Amino acid sequence: MFNYLIKIEYEGTNFVGWQSQKNGRSIQDSIEKALNKVLKKKIRITGSGRTDKGVHALSQYASFQSDTKIKEKKTFLNSINFFLNKKNISILDIKNKQQDFHARFDAKLRTYEYLIINRIGILSIDRDRAWHVKKKINLKLMKKGAKILEGIHDFSTYRASSCSAKSPIKKMLPIRIRKNNDRIRIKLSSKSFLQNQVRSMIGCLIYLSVGKWSIDEFKKSFKSKKKRSMCTSCTCMWFVFV
Secondary structure: OOEEEEEEEEEOOOOOOOOOOOOOOOHHHHHHHHHHHHHOOOOOOOOOOOOOOEEEEEEEEEEEEEEEOOOOOOHHHHHHHHHHHOOEEEEEEEEEEOOOOOOOOOOEEEEEEEEEEEEOOOOOOOOOEEEEOOOOOOOOHHHHHHHHEEEEOOOOHHHHOOOOOOEEEEEOOOOOOEOOOOOEEEEEEEEEOOOOHHHHHHHHHHHOOOOOOOHHHHHHHHHHOOHHHHHHOOOEEEEEOO
């Protein structure tokens, strides 16, 4: 039996998310169907993380086992991408790993990047790839709020009610915020995240930076450990696994 790791890029706009679901088309299902056709056997894959509806991936990984030896990487990549190229999914690489390797449990770091476009004019090219915020964003205040979220905390405030994680305690690495003209990029990294944590955090940072909340209200919301559905933001973000 061989244990393989694939590197994946996808545009998640028209998918219900990574995980297989009964109510729509998922990234996982699409890749498994393509693998079944190429390897002529039923294959199940395990992703390094589960992205939500509308989330894109620059570097997602998944592992799967098969008794078929993949001898030619180029041939395999050409074959599987033939079945995926119209779905906005691309398999970028494949590697043979040790038997005990697991894409989810062996992940060292997960990174999400949010693109916010702060202007009055509507989005055209970036409509499905960015969050459009018309009110002027106070970048200094946003960075001040982000600093509060860094480190080891209980992130229950940003946790979805359906989240299955055993603990809400997570370690948030330094949050990077960059602005170029009307584009603001926010990069968040951690070993793991709670369900809906990232977009809820971004939503609350926007509340703070456009003046809907004071810094004290932001702190109070975070420390309350109560779910804040009103903080939920647009799902347009990019996922990167390391």
